[in-house]
Amino acid sequence: MSASTPSASNQPTARAATVYNYGSINIDHVYRVPHLVRPGETLSSTDYQIVLGGKGANQTIALARAGGRVTHWGQLGRADEWALETLRDAGADIDEVALLEGSSGHTVIQVDDKGENAIVLFGGTNQRFTLERIDELLTNADSEGWLLLQNECNDIEEVIRQALNRGLKVAFNPAPMTPAIRELPLTELSLLFVNRGEAAALVELDEQSDADTLIRALQTALPGVDIVLTLGAAGAWRIDGTRGDTLYQPARPVQAVDTTGAGDTFIGYYMAALQADRDATTCLERATAAAALAVQRPGAATGIPAVNEVETFLQIAGRPE
Ligand code: RIB
Numbered sequence: 001m002s003a004s005t006p007s008a009s010n011q012p013t014a015r016a017a018t019v020y021n022y023g024s025i026n027i028d029h030v031y032r033v034p035h036l037v038r039p040g041e042t043l044s045s046t047d048y049q050i051v052l053g054g055k056g057a058n059q060t061i062a063l064a065r066a067g068g069r070v071t072h073w074g075q076l077g078r079a080d081e082w083a084l085e086t087l088r089d090a091g092a093d094i095d096e097v098a099l100l101e102g103s104s105g106h107t108v109i110q111v112d113d114k115g116e117n118a119i120v121l122f123g124g125t126n127q128r129f130t131l132e133r134i135d136e137l138l139t140n141a142d143s144e145g146w147l148l149l150q151n152e153c154n155d156i157e158e159v160i161r162q163a164l165n166r167g168l169k170v171a172f173n174p175a176p177m178t179p180a181i182r183e184l185p186l187t188e189l190s191l192l193f194v195n196r197g198e199a200a201a202l203v204e205l206d207e208q209s210d211a212d213t214l215i216r217a218l219q220t221a222l223p224g225v226d227i228v229l230t231l232g233a234a235g236a237w238r239i240d241g242t243r244g245d246t247l248y249q250p251a252r253p254v255q256a257v258d259t260t261g262a263g264d265t266f267i268g269y270y271m272a273a274l275q276a277d278r279d280a281t282t283c284l285e286r287a288t289a290a291a292a293l294a295v296q297r298p299g300a301a302t303g304i305p306a307v308n309e310v311e312t313f314l315q316i317a318g319r320p321e
Contacts, residue, residue, distance in 0.1 A: 016069060016275045016276060016277070017142065017144045017145040017146055017169075017275065018069050018070070018071055018141075018142055018145040018146070019063060019068060019069065019070045019071070019145065019146045019147075019148050019171075019271055019275060020070075020071050020073055020137070020141050020145055020146065020147050020148070020168070021056055021059060021060045021063070021070055021071070021072050021073060021074075021148045021149070022056070022073045022074075022137070022147060022148070022149040022153055022156070022159050023054065023055065023056015023057060023059060023060060023072060023073070023074055023148070023149065023150055023152070023153065024054035024055055024056040024057065024074070024105050024123075024126040024150065024152030024153055025052070025054045025056060025057040025072075025074045025075070025076045025083065025084075025087075025097070025104065025105060025125075025126065026052075026053045026054035026057065026104070026105040026106050026107050026121070026124075026126070026152075027050060027051075027052065027053070027080055027083060027104050027105070027106040027107075028049075028050070028051050028052070028053030028054075028106070028107045028109050028260075028299075028300060029048070029049075029050055029106065029107065029108050029109065030047075030048070030049045030050075030051060030109045030111060030260070030298075030299065031045035031047070031048055031108070031109065031110050031111070032045055032046045032047035032048070032111055033045050033046070033110045033111070033112055034046070034112065034113055035112050035113070036110050036112050036116065036117075036118045037110060037118075045110075049298075049299065051299050051300070051301060051302055052083040052086045052087070052300075052301045052302075053107060053109075053260070053261065053299075053300040053301055054074075054105055054126070054152060055150040055152050055173065055175055055263075055264050056072070056074060056126075056149075056150055056152060056153065057072070057074065057083075057086075057087060057301060058261045058264030058265065058268070058300050058301050058304065059148065059150070059173070059264045059267050059268045059271070060072045060087060060090070060092045060268065061086060061087060061090045061092065061268065061301050061304050062264060062265045062266075062267065062268020062269055062272075062290065062304045063092070063148075063268035063269070063271050063272045063275075064087075064090040064091040064092040064268075065090050065091070065268070065304055065305065065306050065307060066268060066269045066272030066273070066286070066290070066307050066310070067272055067276070067307050068268070068271060068272030068275050068276070069093075069275065070092050070093065070148075070271075071092070071093040071095070071096060072087060072092050072093065072094050072096065072097055073096050073097075073137050074094075074096070074097040074098070074126070074153075075097070075098050075099075075100055075125040075126060075128060075129060075153075076097060076098075076099055076100070076104050076105075076125055077099070077100060077101070077102055077103055077104035077124060077125050078099040078100065078101060079104075080104045081099055083104075084097060086301055086302075090304075096137060098133070100125045100128060102124065102125060102128070103122070103124040103125065104124045104125050104126075105121070105122065105123055105124040105125060105126035105127070105152065106121075106122050106124060107119050107120060107121050107122070108120045109260060111258050111260060111298070114256070115256035115257050115258050115259050115295060116259060117258070117259060117260045119260075121152070121176070123152065123153075123154075126152050126153045126154070127153065127154045128154065129153060129154050129155055131155065131158065134155060134158055134159055134162065135162070138159070138162040138163060138166055138168075141163075141166065141168060143166050143167040143168055144167075144168075145168050145169075146168060146169050146170070146171055146190075146271070146275070147159065147160070147163040147168045147169070147170045147171070148170075148171045148172075148173075148267075148271060149170075149171075149172055149173070150172075150173045150174075150175050151173075151174050151175055151176055151177070151178060151181060152175075152176070156184070157183075157184055157185075160172070160184060160185060160188075160189075161185065164185070164188050169190040169191070170188070170189050170190055170191075171189070171190060171191035171192075171193070171267075171271065172184075172186070172189050172191070172192055172193070173192075173193040173194070173263075173267055174192075174194065174198050174202070175195070175198060175263070177197065177198045177201050177202075181201075181202070182202065186202075186221075186222055186225070187222050187223070187224065187225065189222070189225045190225065190226065190241075191225070191226045191227075191228070191274075192218070192222065192225050192226070192227045192228070193228045193230065193263075193266075193267050193270070194218070194227065194228070194229055194230070195229070195230050195231070195232075195263060196211075196214065196229070196231055199214040199215070199218055199229055200214060202218060202221065203217040203218055203221055205217055211229060211231060211234070211237050212237075212246075214229060215227060215229050215237050215239050215246065216239075218239070219239050219241070219244060222241070223241065224241045224242065225241045226238065226239070226240060226241045226280075227239045227241065228270065228284075230263055230266055230291075231251075232251065232259065232262070233251050233253075233256075234251065235248060235249050235250040235251045235288065236248075236249045236251070236266070236284055236287070236288055237249075238280055238283075238284055240280070247280055247281060247284060249281075249284035249285060249287075249288045250288075251288055251291070251292060252288070252289070252292045252313075252317050254292050254293075254295060254296050255296060256295040256296065257295065257296055257297060257298055258295065258297065258298045258299065258303060259295050260299065260300045260303075261294060261299070261300025261301065261303055261304065262291045262294045262295045262303075263291070264300065264304075265287075265290050265291045265293075265294040265303070265304050265305070266287040266288065266290065266291040267287070268290075268304070269286050269287040269289075269290035269291075269310065270283045270284070270286070270287035272286075273286045273287070285314065286310060286314070289310050289313050289314050289317070290304070290305055290310045292313070293305040293309060293310060293313055
């Protein structure tokens, strides 16, 4: 089996619904720095790379590398067409990625010696979807499918409402978080992925609140929505929107080199396991393992592991204490 061949255990079932990812595609300019730059400071970087990124593209690549069926709905500047190769090679359907004149979405990312990052984002073509194009994408979508989206493309409220009207299930990752997110029809979602900061902002609690408080407050605010709370090295929680029962998956201790895209890797692997009808425990296990591998490698899209690497990691590591 080649490094990128999905294993049978995570193949979508014959009736598996496509995941349509209305997602950003960014060109990431990644600078390795001894520490994140301080106000007024000029800091030399020790390495510089230009790579494919974007929360949307990263999640699509993770979903496809996990063996899932994913169609990416995106927009990229024509000059950056090279960046599509990684999406294509991962096995994603990129027929609905449009090449436009003008600047692609792009970022300046600092990664420090602890693997932490700071990101400046310019929306570019990710922010230039027209209502006509959105309507066309949704009209042609299979209503049995899932819509997955983040907050790096324009008119996400329109996309969510149209998807819901057409019967698609919606999974949402409100990253990056903005005040407008709270005005979205969040109670209509099927699945919400949040990190600690996003969770706290949504329910207006202190970011230092414990995970149980955050997830219970989210469930009260969004009854019926399955919620996954990712906490990086502190693992991940899931609360069932209908039954209210919670699951906790610890993270495996690893040496982080670059945490950029770890959350995206988690989401892509979780969605692929869900698409393959795996239970919630397995979804969490696979997603957490994939993210643990991703943080040990540089880059966002470049750090996303292949499915056989995740399976080997799960076998070797076993279930954590
Ligand atoms: O989540 C990581 C991603 O956030 C990066 O690839 C960058 O493009 C920003 O969108």
